Amino acid sequence: MPKAHSLCLAMMFVMISSLITITWADETGASGAANGEASSAPSVSVQDWTQLDDNEQELTVWDPIEPVNRGVFWFNDKLYFYLLKPVARGYRAVIPEAARESVGNFFYNLAAPVRILNSLLQLKGREATDEVLKCIFNSTFGIAGLFDLGVGLPADRDGEDFGQTLGHYGTPPGFYLVIPILGPSNARDAVGKVGDSLTNPVTSPYYFKLKTIEIIGAQALDKINLISLDKDTYESIKKDSLDPYLFVRNAFMQNRAAKVDK
């Protein structure tokens, strides 16, 4: 094609690509200003770092029975170190990790009805379907849930429970509560736990109809098994925090709030 024509095209291309480059590079600066912070380069010097980010709220926990809670927390702490952990240690020494993971998967799979029901109650159809699929797949190919095959589904194991369902429909968490043996909870979630015990096949009077001693045995096994797989989470909290009670309380409430929001 004629030289003049192609030179014009070249210039056009150069101009257009420069414009694109400049707009891209500018986007970061522009949205920074839109955030309402000082938009000049060393914005940290003007930034008030004593405030939390705009999307964060102050963490205030209502703890009217704190002395009681601290007492139960102390009790759970002793129970853990003097009973649960030694038993878990012994258990860990005897049973290989793969088998313990399988036991964990088994109990996790067994609790699927709780997650499914509460996903449905919260009208989260997609989640409910995922849980059903996981349950079916793990129960069949995963041999009664011993193997958690995942099948490309989200690795998020937490799932819904009745406390989250109550929260989803607006129930505030209420006061902080430490339950003997079971650990941190709150008024709403404690009620949730009661609800869950009706839907969890192990504890429910509607499924296997186990005797009380069998229910306690199964739950104890599940708990000891989980502790044997845990990598000293509680120990590291105790080691690092100035006040483990406060740390656990705040971490728990933050975690629950985040789960309800999800």
Next chain:
Amino acid sequence: MRYMKIVIIAFLGLLICGLTAYSAVAPKTQIQETVDRVIDVLRDKQLQGEARRQTLSRLIRARFDFSIMSQRTLGKYWRTASSAEQEKFVRLFSDLLEASYIGRIEAYSGETVNYGEEKIEGDRAEVATTVNSGNTHIPIVYRMVQRGEEWYVYDVIIEEVSLIRNYRSSYGEIVRKEGFSGLFRRMEEKINELQQSS
């Protein structure tokens, strides 16, 4: 035809320059660098004891902004503190965070880290990572702020729990009940404990 080719190459070249300029200062790359280097140090059998701790300390302080974390932790109590108290808090808090962090990672036993998405808005960013240990996957998000060419971490969010928000609440309670002297005493005790046990 030759001119067309040159034009296209020039166009592409400028596009690429534009893209590189945009992602030159990537928070994800920087945090990945730091974490990878920390893991290297942990894996290095040659490096032990004091030298190891110094190296880790240097790496951590280069990427984590303890001064910002201190202000966010004390919140409204920062303003009520004298500048001597502020300085003391920053010093103690830095030592405490460093000792805690190093204490935790000393328990390193082959965990791997995956780096997920980074969200950038102005001079703030969030980088999602996952620490994999056997069957468990722990999501850890780093909140970072940009100063010049470097991005610094000002909060770490583990399983949806923001560490600084947690400290803010706990330390706030302690200051409220025991004042700064109580807080400092507890921090000093804890630092001694941590440094002696490692």
